[in-house]
Amino acid sequence: xxxxxxxxxRRARVHPGTASKALNPATRHRVAPDTVRRIVRAAQALGYxxxxxxxxxRTRRSRTVGVLIPDLANPLFPPIVRGxxxxxxxxxxxxxxxxxxxxxxxxxxxxxxxxxxRSDGFIxxxxxxxxxxxxxxxxxxxxxxxLNRVSDHPRHSSxxxxxxxxxxxxxxxxxxxxxxxxxxxxxxQDLSTGHLRHRAFLDAVDRLGLDRGDxxxxxxxxxxxxxxxxxxxxxxxxxxxxxxxxxxNDLMALGVLDALxxxxxxxxxxxxVIGFNDMPMLDRMATPLTTIRTPQHEIGAESARLMxxxxxGLPEPLHIRLxxxxxxxxxxxxxxxxx
Amino acid sequence: xxxxxxxxxRRARVHPGTASKALNPATRHRVAPDTVRRIVRAAQALGYxxxxxxxxxRTRRSRTVGVLIPDLANPLFPPIVRGxxxxxxxxxxxxxxxxxxxxxxxxxxxxxxxxxxRSDGFIxxxxxxxxxxxxxxxxxxxxxxxLNRVSDHPRHSSxxxxxxxxxxxxxxxxxxxxxxxxxxxxxxQDLSTGHLRHRAFLDAVDRLGLDRGDxxxxxxxxxxxxxxxxxxxxxxxxxxxxxxxxxxNDLMALGVLDALxxxxxxxxxxxxVIGFNDMPMLDRMATPLTTIRTPQHEIGAESARLMxxxxxGLPEPLHIRLxxxxxxxxxxxxxxxxx
DNA sequence: GTCCAGAAGACAAACGATTGCCGTCCATGA
DNA sequence: TCATGGACGGCAATCGTTTGTCTTCTGGAC
Numbered sequence: 001x002x003x004x005x006x007x008x009x010r011r012a013r014v015h016p017g018t019a020s021k022a023l024n025p026a027t028r029h030r031v032a033p034d035t036v037r038r039i040v041r042a043a044q045a046l047g048y049x050x051x052x053x054x055x056x057x058r059t060r061r062s063r064t065v066g067v068l069i070p071d072l073a074n075p076l077f078p079p080i081v082r083g084x085x086x087x088x089x090x091x092x093x094x095x096x097x098x099x100x101x102x103x104x105x106x107x108x109x110x111x112x113x114x115x116x117x118r119s120d121g122f123i124x125x126x127x128x129x130x131x132x133x134x135x136x137x138x139x140x141x142x143x144x145x146x147l148n149r150v151s152d153h154p155r156h157s158s159x160x161x162x163x164x165x166x167x168x169x170x171x172x173x174x175x176x177x178x179x180x181x182x183x184x185x186x187x188x189q190d191l192s193t194g195h196l197r198h199r200a201f202l203d204a205v206d207r208l209g210l211d212r213g214d215x216x217x218x219x220x221x222x223x224x225x226x227x228x229x230x231x232x233x234x235x236x237x238x239x240x241x242x243x244x245x246x247x248x249n250d251l252m253a254l255g256v257l258d259a260l261x262x263x264x265x266x267x268x269x270x271x272x273v274i275g276f277n278d279m280p281m282l283d284r285m286a287t288p289l290t291t292i293r294t295p296q297h298e299i300g301a302e303s304a305r306l307m308x309x310x311x312x313g314l315p316e317p318l319h320i321r322l323x324x325x326x327x328x329x330x331x332x333x334x335x336x337x338x339x
Numbered sequence: 340x341x342x343x344x345x346x347x348x349r350r351a352r353v354h355p356g357t358a359s360k361a362l363n364p365a366t367r368h369r370v371a372p373d374t375v376r377r378i379v380r381a382a383q384a385l386g387y388x389x390x391x392x393x394x395x396x397r398t399r400r401s402r403t404v405g406v407l408i409p410d411l412a413n414p415l416f417p418p419i420v421r422g423x424x425x426x427x428x429x430x431x432x433x434x435x436x437x438x439x440x441x442x443x444x445x446x447x448x449x450x451x452x453x454x455x456x457r458s459d460g461f462i463x464x465x466x467x468x469x470x471x472x473x474x475x476x477x478x479x480x481x482x483x484x485x486l487n488r489v490s491d492h493p494r495h496s497s498x499x500x501x502x503x504x505x506x507x508x509x510x511x512x513x514x515x516x517x518x519x520x521x522x523x524x525x526x527x528q529d530l531s532t533g534h535l536r537h538r539a540f541l542d543a544v545d546r547l548g549l550d551r552g553d554x555x556x557x558x559x560x561x562x563x564x565x566x567x568x569x570x571x572x573x574x575x576x577x578x579x580x581x582x583x584x585x586x587x588n589d590l591m592a593l594g595v596l597d598a599l600x601x602x603x604x605x606x607x608x609x610x611x612v613i614g615f616n617d618m619p620m621l622d623r624m625a626t627p628l629t630t631i632r633t634p635q636h637e638i639g640a641e642s643a644r645l646m647x648x649x650x651x652g653l654p655e656p657l658h659i660r661l662x663x664x665x666x667x668x669x670x671x672x673x674x675x676x677x678x
Numbered sequence: 679g680t681c682c683a684g685a686a687g688a689c690a691a692a693c694g695a696t697t698g699c700c701g702t703c704c705a706t707g708a
Numbered sequence: 709t710c711a712t713g714g715a716c717g718g719c720a721a722t723c724g725t726t727t728g729t730c731t732t733c734t735g736g737a738c
Contacts, residue, residue, distance in 0.1 A: 030717080053693085072420055075417075075619070094452065117403075285623050343723095356690085357687055374686080393726090394724080394725050395725090
């Protein structure tokens with residue numbers, strides 16, 4: 001039914017080993033040009049497609065990269081995944097997507113599964129700051145690229161946005177609008193982004209000459225609208241009440257907007273809100289959200305490029321940081337002014 | 340480095356073949372219970388994980404299903420993909436995602452790649468009504484499940500929403516609001532959904548006693564906001580102007596809203612708009628969209644279940660249709676009334 | 679005591695590619 | 709004329725499983 005290398009070899013009247021060499025650009029020079037032509041023609045005529053299972057078994061390379069993401073339904077990830085797939089695909093590699101659903105057990109099982117399938121490496125968007133599984137993988141010599149996250153141990157390569165720069169831009173924007181009481185609804189502190197943005201926020205407050213006492217940080221436990229909503233309720237009951245909120249990410253910012261509606265308040269009149277990531281469709285929301293745009297597609301693409309280079313033996317670790325940009329929309333306004 | 344079946348066998352003092360039989364529930368009965376225990380313990384102690392490349396090579400089954408989607412960044416698909424992954428994962432299968440980007444050449448290449456990786460079957464969300472590639476796959480005996488689409492040749496199994504029912508509900512809703520001049524911005528007619536919803540629209544017009552002459556159908560070439568926008572401009576220049584539009588899908592409906600804004604008109608005051616699919620975040624839009632909800636997660640899950648059954652030898656083809664539901668939001672209102 | 683059935687496990691042949699090694703042949707130079 | 713060397717392509721081992729067949733051994737029936 002399916003055509004194998006032996007079929008091609010038979011048709012071209014050569015030994016299968018020779019056919020293999022002729023079809024592989026790296027070894028092609030070992031075969032006479034005429035013979036190569038004959039073999040290539042035979043392969044085309046038969047519609048030969050190499051069996052990657054057999055190939056992978058022999059070469060111990062599957063040309064396959066596992067991609068661990070916490071939740072594909074989070075609009076942040078599709079553009080990233082597309083970036084990964086494009087780069088990987090161009091290099092004739094395949095991305096194996098694994099949605100961990102933010103569940104460590106599920107992640108364990110998926111990784112075992114992907115390892116069984118002999119993935120060459122992993123691009124990991126689920127990294128926590130401490131992450132035993134990743135350490136084990138790294139110990140076993142599995143190539144790893146952290147995406148959007150960095151590890152507390154700099155041994156793992158990573159590709160991220162320049163969160164600190166983004167946060168500084170955002171706080172500067174708010175300060176320029178006259179805001180002095182700015183709250184930060186921090187993301188989970190066991191994630192590097194949550195931690196980093198938190199620190200960057202404090203840093204920005206200092207650098208811009210704001211008063212830390214006026215700029216409270218409210219910790220959230222997840223990157224979700226729900227966490228944003230409850231965090232916002234907490235922020236709204238503070239005295240004095242903040243006039244602006246920097247959310248840990250866009251979903252949390254959307255939750256803040258929900259909380260405002262519930263409290264009968266208005267954004268940006270009563271509270272300016274800034275998100276993080278600029279996930280798709282944000283510009284079409286009831287209140288188009290001001291946010292810090294991270295180059296999602298590019299982060300994905302760059303992480304795939306890095307993975308390919310690592311698979312080719314590039315010395316590690318490498319840390320790539322891509323610039324962010326503040327996108328101003330309708331959810332921020334000058335203090336005390338109608339939006 | 341990696342532990343193989345031979346390692347396990349050595350530790351348990353049996354032949355590798357015996358170890359294989361003991362580890363496989365289906366052949367376990369050929370090995371004495373004590374020996375099984377010994378082998379299982381050895382496998383656990385060593386952390387044995389079977390090499391699926393070798394296994395697949397031998398068994399000609401990769402426990403892997405290719406999933407062809409047109410565009411992962413379209414918010415419609417992530418929930419579907421999650422549904423697929425969940426069901427497949429529970430059966431210890433893996434989904435290989437391939438984003439065709441609506442490009443037939445790219446699709447060809449990806450399918451060749453997936454076939455090379457010996458995918459056991461394909462779940463296809465990119466099907467056009469005429470689709471030579473699919474016919475070729477089917478001819479070659481590759482298990483196929485069409486998702487969200489049906490083929491004009493009923494030979495291919497499929498899982499879809501009950502579009503006709505949804506369209507009827509939508510038109511009935513508009514008619515109940517007093518609309519008599521309802522336009523349909525049809526999706527691409529070479530896609531079954533576009534075709535089917537178009538026919539269902541005409542059907543609904545007839546059944547609800549509306550006048551076909553008052554209910555024009557404007558064809559769109561793609562399922563995009565851009566197509567919706569230009570289609571809406573065309574609709575708005577009609578005399579008499581329609582009071583309601585049923586869009587081919589949600590993205591087109593969003594395009595209609597854009598066109599309204601551009602024309603200085605208001606939804607729903609000047610035009611009621613209905614989408615299709617209820618993709619995520621629609622409820623948070625500037626104008627929360629009335630739409631027909633298709634059970635996306637369930638469609639994905641069901642297509643995966645169907646695929647697994649087909650791989651187990653279920654006779655084909657089977658066509659599964661899942662119910663839709665109209666979700667009324669703020670983009671529809673009674674004729675001539677403010678929203 | 680002999681025979682036989684059946685259980686248990688060993689054995690080996692695949693699956694389809696890759697790759698280092700080896701033989702053959704021809705051309706070249708001395 | 710003969711030795712040398714390079715080009716070409718055949719050969720066979722190998723990757724890690726699975727699985728049909730074969731051998732061995734045990735116990736029970738006669």
